[in-house]
Amino acid sequence: MESKNFSGGIRLLSIFLLFFLLVSLEAAPVKIKVILDNASIKATRAIGGKTLTRVPLNTILDAESKIGDWYKVTWQGSSGYIHAMNVDEVSERELAGLEAVGPGRPFKSQPEIVAEIEIKMEEGRKLIRQDKDFEKAISALEPLIAEVFKVADHKKQRELGAELYLWLGLASAEQGDAYSALNEFKSMFKVNYTYAKEITRNILDPQVVALIEQAEKLYLGLITEYSVEISTVPKEAKIKVNGEEIGLSPEIYRTSNPKIVIEIEKAGYKSVREEFFITQATTGKEYTLERAGIDVEVKSAPEGAKVYLDGEDTKQVTNCVLKIVPFGSHKIKLMKENYAEWEDEIKIEAGKKSLVFEMALTPNKYEYILKWGGPASELFDQPSGIAVDKDNNIYIVDSARIKMKKINPKGRVQTSWGDSGKQFKIIKNPTSIAVDNQGNVYITDAKTHSFMKFDRAGIYKRKWGTEGAGNLQFKTPSGVAVDGKNDIYIVDSGNHRVKKYNSRGALNKIWGKQGTADGDFVYPKGIAVSQKNEVFVIDRARVQKFSSEGEFIASWGKRGTADGAFNNPQGIFIDNNNFVYVADSGSNRIQKFDENGKFIAKWGTPGVNNGQMQYPVDIAIDSRGYVYVVERKNNRVQLFSVVGPSESK
Secondary structure (H helix, E strand, O other): OHHHHHHHHHHHHHHHHHHHHHHHHHHOOEEEEEOOOOEEEEOOOOOOOOEEEEEOOOOEEEEEEEEOOEEEEEEOOEEEEEEHHHEEEEOHHHHHOHHHHOOOOOOOOHHHHHHHHHHHHHHHHHHHHOOOOHHHHHHHHOOHHHHHOOOOOHHHHHHHHHHHHHHHHHHHHHOOOHHHHHHHHHHHHHHOHHHHHHHOOOOOOHHHHHHHHHHHHHHHOOOOOEEEEEEEEOOOOEEEEOOEEEEEOOEEEEEOOOEEEEEEEOOOEOOEEEEEEOOOOEEEEEEEOOEOEEEEEEEEEOOOOEEEEOOEEEEEEOOEEEEEEEOEEEEEEEEOOOEOOEEEEEEEOOOOOEEEEEEEOOEOOEEEEEEEEOOOOOOOOOOOEEEEOOOOOEEEEOOOOOOEEEEOOOOOEOOOHHHHOHHHHHOOOEEEEEEOOOOOEEEEEOOOOEEEEEOOOOOEEEEEOOEOOOOOOEOOOOEEEEOOOOOEEEEEHHHOEEEEEOOOOOEEEEEOOEOOOOOOEOOOOEEEEOOOOOEEEEOOOOEEEEOOOOOEEEEEOOEOOOOOOEOOOOEEEEOOOOOEEEEEHHHOEEEEEOOOOOEEEEEOOEOOOOOOEOOEEEEEEOOOOOEEEEEOOOOEEEEEEEOOHHHOO
């Protein structure tokens, strides 16, 4: 019985002691530090309870007791509870040390904290106002944000914070960083709206005022989305915003972030990239695109040639416009069936609005059309030269009884011309013929060693030369040509030279001597003058090009049967587009070149059939593009034309 009473007493004593210990622990005061800015002190121990006041970061509180997760504290006359998650307990030693108000910082009184913030803030203002060193000002002001939260006076804390964000915003605005400025001004309104309105009243800079107004609207929730219409001149440019394609201009983009990156791309125009800051809820942004090139109009005669630019098929045919070809050098190539491929380099320069590029295409395929004479015909006897006047009348010289014949554009022989041939009895052994732009006809005569002039009616007018090597003499002249000024060029074959006479018949120039050097000749035969008044002369195996005064320019050719080689050529002709045609007599063919000697085409094989040739000696082309070829051994003139695309084999 006594044992039971003793045990019960011990149990009762243990309960009493445990209760006393718990009460003693609860009552033991502790120091706590607020670790969350604006931490709430509640009226009761409940998360959703009424908030009595708010406590700044790093505030040191005396806690009377801790009940569960709550400390009972007193702050500025209010007594209530603060949750343990918002504070850390600190010891007396920590309070006395450097960690009382933050790691590594000595303890400072509230007046000292405020004074230090104001001094540093004034230094930042000076950097902005006087020194204009905005980067340094921002670096000096930003650390004060944490310092402001150490101010215990909540009103003073909010005022200092508002001022601090104001000056940070002004520094950012001066740097041109509108987005950062907007965020700083928005923070200013969040910290202390009333005070922010007061301290921004006297700001006059319209750009800063606009940013402050925008920040206020954002804070008040009056702006929740921005809308910007992006347009371009010209339209339909590809638009990217913040790296994502949104469509073709014009396009409307909506965003909650006023800072965007706009990229514009359009073929043929320079790309645009801009960081754009939106200052109004609804705004527009237009870009006038700068051309990266110009339009190039490509024309050809004839039309319908495919156009290639830098090796790429443009999918267009002449005549056409290549839109906005980039500045710089480019290669244009034209291709048309039955015409020689043409390619050249063009340079597109800034400053020009457009470029017109024209090219005459040269045929490289010809077909037989008809003929005059033939091996069994009595119309011609070893014809040696041909010419065509501006009205497409054809003149041919040969060794027949009537040594010059005229064929009208319809192909009929004009038997009455030259008084039915009586005027031509002075001609003995004609070798070549030419017509000037007034219809006068010039003929070289190898037997009389001279050249003669007949008017447009075929009436004999004059004769120049006798046999010999003197300046006014000739030895078997074999070629004649007339330029646009009606100056006359004679190939003095046996003397290995060229003579130039003016339109009145006066000798102006002599050039050349026997030899194979540039400018020399070996029994030259044919001569022709281009639209550029450049003179082309053929001798036994080459073509030489001279100025109208006999200055050597270039040459091409060698003896042989390959393309571009010659075998005793006799005749030469230059068409209106400066293409060169050579009667390659020994090879029974016609060869065609550009004015620089680039091989274009050839046609003709040995024989008597239509389209074949036996020793062609001269060639001419009329204004319609028809080609006339004189064959000495076949006693005929054949007519050829360009093969049309539908006729290509």
